[in-house]
Amino acid sequence: MPPKSSDDPARFRYEQLVCELSGLIRAGTFAPGERLPSVRKLKQQKKISATTILQAYRLLEDQGLVEAKPQSGFYVRPQIFMQPNRPRLTEPRSNPCEVDISDFLLEFFDSVSCSSIVPLGAAIPAGDLLPREKIYGFLAAAARSKAVDPKHYVCPRGIRALRHQIARRVYPRGVNLTDDDIMITCGATEAITLCLSAVAKAGDVIAVESPTYFGTLQIIECLGMRALEIPTCPTEGIQVTSLERIMQHNDIKAVLVQPSFHNPLGCVMPEADRADLVALCTRHQVPIIEDDLYGELSFEAPPPDLLKKHDRDGWVLTCSSFSKTLTPELRIGWVAPGRFFRQVQRAKLGHSLATAIPQQQAIAEFMRKGGYDHAIRRMRRVFCASLSRAIQAIGEWFPPETKATRPLGGFVLWVELPAEVNAMCLYREALDRGVSIAPGRLFSADDQYNNHIRLNCGVHWDTRVENAFKTLGHLTHELANPPSEDLLVAN
Ligand SMILES: Cc1ncc(COP(=O)(O)O)c(C=O)c1O
Incomplete structure (x- = not known):
């Protein structure tokens, strides 16, 4: 950007x-x-x-x-x-892979949900940063209201009031949508699942950034598709020239990207690369699934435009949700599927038929009454401050070879540890000491990033968090320099 x-x-x-x-x-x-x-x-x-x-x-x-x-x-x-250096461009092996991360993901979710743990593992903002009380007020009102007809149950698109608010919300980000271009889903997870089901089938190859959000990989696994990781720059995102080269040798059925504040890299694709990506995929008639989950959480106002801005022929399917800006527990997301609207609508019928209505009403009212911008503004300020403190803590407590990204939005940090550190060992040792982290191999289908971790910085920076970073730093030093066997024998 x-x-x-x-x-x-x-x-x-x-x-x-x-x-x-x-x-x-x-x-x-x-x-x-x-x-x-x-x-x-x-x-x-x-x-x-x-x-x-x-x-x-x-x-x-x-x-x-x-x-x-x-x-x-x-x-x-x-x-x-003492701030750490930045990681370099990634160089994944460019062959399609079956994905097999679900079992470890289940273990990971079990371990990070314990309330006594310092929560640097899952990418969830601290509860008191989210406007949950307000949203639950609107939800209670929605539960009492009789304004919504139960017939909405058979409206797979979702309620118009919310689609209307979303269309208004994306307009300043370069995209002209009407209420009828949008479909409400059960979170972005369902939106991405529907898009993939609409444009590809089991065995097909889906191009993804490397590293990428593990939930995306897990969806690819569940649908029996294969992932092909594309070189990705930690500041500018997916490399369009590499994608073009790889497309010549592989039958790619869809490209799945996060152009703004990527999870886990925090990067933003420059406008020229976005235009090139859309032009390339339009030329090859390959759909692009745009995951904009963190797009609104920009530290610089206004947030980047959507990739879809460059889409003239409907090849971009944009997905997002309210999980990172309002609260994840309502499970409300949306998709603007472009030319694939009908196919996505059919997939929704088979997947969940329709989305819970009171939640949609509550969010629509919250957005209509104007509380959304205020809530986001506060989050951006806290996230920016916590990320900045985290980067400094890494510079102070981790080995000097450690590298870290510099996100301009969102709230996750990607950290490359010295080559000899096994991030899975760090994950287990840290859990024993009450700190959760996300080990790097979760973010690849091809067993990479074994010396990387992702840290959730959607937290208030306080002594508990500062001490967690010190603990991680000490453990990393120990794993980078294990005591030699001679010393162990002598002791
Ligand atoms: C990049 C990205 N996409 C999608 C999702 C899933 O979002 P939801 O909770 O709306 O299903 C997440 C959740 O962490 C995410 O980080």
Whole structure:
């Protein structure tokens, strides 16, 4: 994504200032240990209020970039020197694979659902960050209301009020949809399942980013399809030129991508690559399933446009849900299936017939009354701060060869550990010490990323989380440098 200007009129003035200053800190203009301009000086220079400047400095403090010294001012924190490097472009083996991750995934879900564990494993925002109370208020009202006719049960598309809100919501992201272009589903999981069932059959090959979200791999496994992993850049996403080359030798039936704030890489595809991807697939008549689950959680306002913006002929099927922005437990998602509407509708009939109605009503009302933007704004601020702290903690506590991504949205971090560290061992050792993580091999169909982990940073950064990062750092050091056998014998 081209860097957004800090003059973006859509942001608040303090957000523009944070963007400006964090850029200058990262570029070294304000070096570690140096003092930022005083509030008084900046107020005169920029003609903005002291409150706005203080609000910006406090946010930089939350992000761990600066620290306040009493009676003295705000200083760039020293440890940002220790920030880890970024991972490089991935190079998966380019042959289609059967997927076999369900058994381990069941074990993983069992282990991460324990409430006493520090939850860095599953990608779920902390409960108090989600507007659950408000949504449950609307849900109670929906349960009491008699406005919805039970006949809606036989409307596989979902209620119009929600489809209407979604169509309005995607318009500023470059896509003109009507209520009739959208279908409501049981979460994005069902949306993706329906899309894959509509465009491919068992044995077919589906191109995916490498690494990719394990749920996508699991759906491919359940449908008996095969995954083909495509080289993916940790900052710019799937490599369209590699996909084009691989397409010449493989009969790919669909491409499944997350163009905005990819899980687990956090990357965003540049606009030119998006246009190339849609043009390539349209030329080859290969459907693209766009998973936009994290698209709204951009740290820079406004969020990136949808891939579907480039779609003239209906080859892009866009899927999303409210799991990361409202709450996952309502299980409401949606799909805009383009030219495959009829096939997806047929798949929905066989899969679940229709989606629960009170949940749809509650979300539609919440969106109509305007609470959605406020809730997302708060989440973005906390996620951005926690990711920033996590990156610094990795720089401080993990071995120096460790690499980490720099997401510009969402709330997951992808970490490459030293080559000799087995992430499965780290996962088990960390669980024993009360910390869950997601081991890297879950994100590949081809047994890769054995020295990688994904960390959920959708949490408030507090001492418990900080200590969990210290524990992970110590364990990683131990696994990278196991005591030699001679030493063990001597002891
Ligand atoms: C990238 C991605 N797609 C889809 C899903 C599934 O979403 P839902 O809970 O709406 O089924 C997830 C859940 O974590 C995800 O991270």
